[in-house]
Amino acid sequence: MAVQAEPATAVPVARRRRRGQLGWVGGIAVTFAALAALYLVMAPLLALLSTAFRGPSDLLPFEPGAHWTVDNLLEVYLGTNLLSTVLPSTAIFVLGSVVVTFFTAFTLAWLVERTDLPWRTTIFTVILFPLLVPGIVMAFAWTLLFAPNAGWVNVALRALLGLEGNGPIDIFSMAGLILCQGIASVPFVFLLLGAAMRTMNPSLEEASSASGARPITTFFRVTLPVLRPGVLAPLILAILVALEQFEMPLIIGFPARINVFSTRLYFDLNPEDELPAYGKAAAVALLFLVAAIALLLVYNHLIRRAERFVTVTGKGYRPTRYALGRWRVPALAFVGFYLLVAALLPAVVLVWTSFAGGSNDVGLDAYRTLLADNRFWPAVRNTFVVAGLSAGLITLIGALLAWQILRLRFPGRAALDVVSFLSIGIPAVITGFAVMILHLTIPIGIYGTVWILVLAYSYRLAVSTRLSRAALIQIHPELEEASIASGGRWLDTIGRVVLPLLAPSLMASFLLLFIVGFREFTIPMILQSQDNWVLSVIMWKLQSDRQTAQAAAVGTMILLFVAPVIFVLRRQLLSRQGDA
Amino acid sequence: MLTVRGLTKSYATADGSFQALKGIDFEIPAGGFYTLLGESGCGKSTTLRCVAGLEEPDGGSISIGGEVVTDTARGLHAPAFERDIGLVFQSYAIWPHMDVFANVAYPLKVARPRLGAPEIKARVLEALRLVGMEDFAGRQATKLSGGQQQRVAFARALVRRPKLLLLDEPLSNLDAKLREQMRFELQELIRRTGVTTLYVTHDQSEALAMSDTVAVMSAGRIVQSGAPREVYGQPDNRTVAHFLGSANFLRGRVIEAGDGLATVVLAEGAVEIRVPSRVALSAGAAVDVIFRPEDVTTHLDPAGGAIECSVERVVFQGGMSEYQLRLGSTLLRTVVHPSVSAQPGDRAWIAIRPERCILFAAG
Ligand SMILES: Nc1ncnc2c1ncn2[C@@H]1O[C@H](COP(=O)(O)OP(=O)(O)OP(=O)(O)O)[C@@H](O)[C@H]1O
Numbered sequence A: 001m002a003v004q005a006e007p008a009t010a011v012p013v014a015r016r017r018r019r020g021q022l023g024w025v026g027g028i029a030v031t032f033a034a035l036a037a038l039y040l041v042m043a044p045l046l047a048l049l050s051t052a053f054r055g056p057s058d059l060l061p062f063e064p065g066a067h068w069t070v071d072n073l074l075e076v077y078l079g080t081n082l083l084s085t086v087l088p089s090t091a092i093f094v095l096g097s098v099v100v101t102f103f104t105a106f107t108l109a110w111l112v113e114r115t116d117l118p119w120r121t122t123i124f125t126v127i128l129f130p131l132l133v134p135g136i137v138m139a140f141a142w143t144l145l146f147a148p149n150a151g152w153v154n155v156a157l158r159a160l161l162g163l164e165g166n167g168p169i170d171i172f173s174m175a176g177l178i179l180c181q182g183i184a185s186v187p188f189v190f191l192l193l194g195a196a197m198r199t200m201n202p203s204l205e206e207a208s209s210a211s212g213a214r215p216i217t218t219f220f221r222v223t224l225p226v227l228r229p230g231v232l233a234p235l236i237l238a239i240l241v242a243l244e245q246f247e248m249p250l251i252i253g254f255p256a257r258i259n260v261f262s263t264r265l266y267f268d269l270n271p272e273d274e275l276p277a278y279g280k281a282a283a284v285a286l287l288f289l290v291a292a293i294a295l296l297l298v299y300n301h302l303i304r305r306a307e308r309f310v311t312v313t314g315k316g317y318r319p320t321r322y323a324l325g326r327w328r329v330p331a332l333a334f335v336g337f338y339l340l341v342a343a344l345l346p347a348v349v350l351v352w353t354s355f356a357g358g359s360n361d362v363g364l365d366a367y368r369t370l371l372a373d374n375r376f377w378p379a380v381r382n383t384f385v386v387a388g389l390s391a392g393l394i395t396l397i398g399a400l401l402a403w404q405i406l407r408l409r410f411p412g413r414a415a416l417d418v419v420s421f422l423s424i425g426i427p428a429v430i431t432g433f434a435v436m437i438l439h440l441t442i443p444i445g446i447y448g449t450v451w452i453l454v455l456a457y458s459y460r461l462a463v464s465t466r467l468s469r470a471a472l473i474q475i476h477p478e479l480e481e482a483s484i485a486s487g488g489r490w491l492d493t494i495g496r497v498v499l500p501l502l503a504p505s506l507m508a509s510f511l512l513l514f515i516v517g518f519r520e521f522t523i524p525m526i527l528q529s530q531d532n533w534v535l536s537v538i539m540w541k542l543q544s545d546r547q548t549a550q551a552a553a554v555g556t557m558i559l560l561f562v563a564p565v566i567f568v569l570r571r572q573l574l575s576r577q578g579d580a
Numbered sequence B: 001m002l003t004v005r006g007l008t009k010s011y012a013t014a015d016g017s018f019q020a021l022k023g024i025d026f027e028i029p030a031g032g033f034y035t036l037l038g039e040s041g042c043g044k045s046t047t048l049r050c051v052a053g054l055e056e057p058d059g060g061s062i063s064i065g066g067e068v069v070t071d072t073a074r075g076l077h078a079p080a081f082e083r084d085i086g087l088v089f090q091s092y093a094i095w096p097h098m099d100v101f102a103n104v105a106y107p108l109k110v111a112r113p114r115l116g117a118p119e120i121k122a123r124v125l126e127a128l129r130l131v132g133m134e135d136f137a138g139r140q141a142t143k144l145s146g147g148q149q150q151r152v153a154f155a156r157a158l159v160r161r162p163k164l165l166l167l168d169e170p171l172s173n174l175d176a177k178l179r180e181q182m183r184f185e186l187q188e189l190i191r192r193t194g195v196t197t198l199y200v201t202h203d204q205s206e207a208l209a210m211s212d213t214v215a216v217m218s219a220g221r222i223v224q225s226g227a228p229r230e231v232y233g234q235p236d237n238r239t240v241a242h243f244l245g246s247a248n249f250l251r252g253r254v255i256e257a258g259d260g261l262a263t264v265v266l267a268e269g270a271v272e273i274r275v276p277s278r279v280a281l282s283a284g285a286a287v288d289v290i291f292r293p294e295d296v297t298t299h300l301d302p303a304g305g306a307i308e309c310s311v312e313r314v315v316f317q318g319g320m321s322e323y324q325l326r327l328g329s330t331l332l333r334t335v336v337h338p339s340v341s342a343q344p345g346d347r348a349w350i351a352i353r354p355e356r357c358i359l360f361a362a363g
């Protein structure tokens, strides 16, 4: 570089006007992520909102003839059983199942993380197993086990107790629905609670023992209060998850004539011999959207507090384990009973039914029919394409979004932050509906294809922004600045420094989102067409057409696929835990 | 080489804005070693980051090697990656996912136009040799000690042969012994490469030992700059005197002044001393006499000194002891050879070397 002759009156060599560190590549990438977030999360919600206030109800919101009105709201809230029946049964269903989930998950997490329970690693793996299995498969398996007439368990109990007729257990009841949903949500909550217990600073408990407190006193006076933020946040999350559940209410609740919010919305959209009532459905959705977002705000407040209440010391301390002593056998019995009901029996009944459910001979008939069915292979492909693409897309967008929210200062940043976590609070059934309206109103030519599923699944942005955000907070900004000061442009800094450092959490985010996408049932049900069936939907179709053996064969193949994935997942989780 | 003019910078805070820099001017000649010294929060890092281009100042201009990189009046601001600099952070910022070689090679790999692999390799090894780390090229960055990370950070900053080296408290994360050693190594390294250096520290002994020029900063301004001896020996004001080494303050009154010398009678101890005076003072003016611990001798018998004190505390520090002496309402610090042993409550007599005293009009 030519040194100027008169350094005192330096000549401007800075060639262009002022530019930021982003450059145009960075500018485009960051803008793209922000717009994508708005499109994936906000656009469907706005479409939904306007639908609730447009009538008449059977028209799309901006079809000719539609106008602004509050008729939908009046009609739905005053003229139907929404407030008198659906709301109370939704509340009972949600609260009941959350109580079951929490009691079970807390006990399991406690036993696995904080006691000397034998075979902990194996138990950990088997508990996680149902996490990967679509809820619809679990629901189906449980009906095979507990249906009042031909359910395996009922048949066995009747033989054992010498009873006649149906029963004694009736899964098609509110109690059955609550228990099934409660057990189905256990693995997820177990993971969150386990993490909170694992990262607890042991010196807090040791200080209590050193002060002369007995273990039971320490548990109630120190352990529980310290864990409170780490327990309350999963509690709210479990409520949100229960609220959006659709599989159990459809398979178990519907035969029992129990209507909760998700099934009500679905049947409003798919009425028998009528046109779908978009406006009324949107009005129903509105109530639950408001409730969910209120819960989300509480949740967000709690995890911000939990972050401040961090119990991790990062020093590799390991909480001490309690000796179970004479409680060992009851504890093992509890775990064993849970695993039997939640994982082993469902797996066995599915596999058996797939071989023997169709006729009286045991054989591969169901598989032959299934593999010859020309809907099957496209459904396999769709399942993987949609889960994989949406997971990849939002892992990337979420990372960019988290990066810009943490590292850049720009107007609207706070609003973007809200958008980035909003999706935790939006029930999937509402998303499916909202995306449907958006694409019927503004057709971009993907309605009824797998691409609309990719877009709809991708609303779960928050999973990825949350994980990336947590990881980015750990990355000192000076690591990025060192790259810029070394002459690295935005793309160099992101590609060579930020992304490699984020790699473990990007992997985790992809894996998690892939599993969520693989399990997804609600969204593909609502947005289904003949061209975009996925495995879970196919299974439901077979099941409701009474093709029990074939449905079980689909379930079995899903289990076969999931089994190896669980070991990848377990390695990830255990390596974080640093425990063999 | 580096010229900084009228640099100002404010940060938005919860309650309005906070002006971190209130007009910074300085210049470093080619090959110079310039140190910004000041207490925490005075704006040293902000200044350095503005020079690096990591922060954009609100006002002022910066030119590096005759190239204007920032001029707010003309709306010019070149981002950091276009500036010809090497930067070492306090945290070293060694990338944990790369080995030593890749860390040092990074500035060359992202350079445009691209460099060939053999050239990159040669220059990286040269830089590693410069810092004595050539045997560690394949070592994972996370498996380095603090001092080794430090050296890698230097190699990375120097590998581009920048015009300007920027160092933000590079030694403050090291333990005391290593810090001393690295100080000499660093000085030697910079001397050999001849790179112009802007150094930021809050450690006055580093600043005094290493720099050509020391600038003392306080609350967003440079309050005094000059050669280390000059700034240490003739502080312009109390802030500087206090910040550079510990200083003793004694109240006094001028009896007679002239010829750059003043006769002052001390308020406590009632003795007269003749001390150099840089400002014109008239008889009767109240003044502060300032002197450093090493400019006082302490004796345990009245023959050695004229001012009588009582020993308040003795702090044994190995090679020497620090005495805290009470003179009326004032506490004085002096340094004494450790063989002298006094107990708190003993009496002591001190003698001040008058030619080392500095006078300020009492504030
Ligand atoms: N991003 C920022 N936002 C708000 N205030 C800031 C920011 N960066 C620095 N400041 C404030 O500007 C002032 C100067 O900061 P600076 O980092 O330059 O101090 P420093 O002299 O380097 O101190 P230290 O020795 O502690 O590193 C401080 O009061 C600091 O709180």
Ligand SMILES: [Mg+2]
Binding pocket: B044, B045, B046, B168
């Ligand atoms: Mg600093």
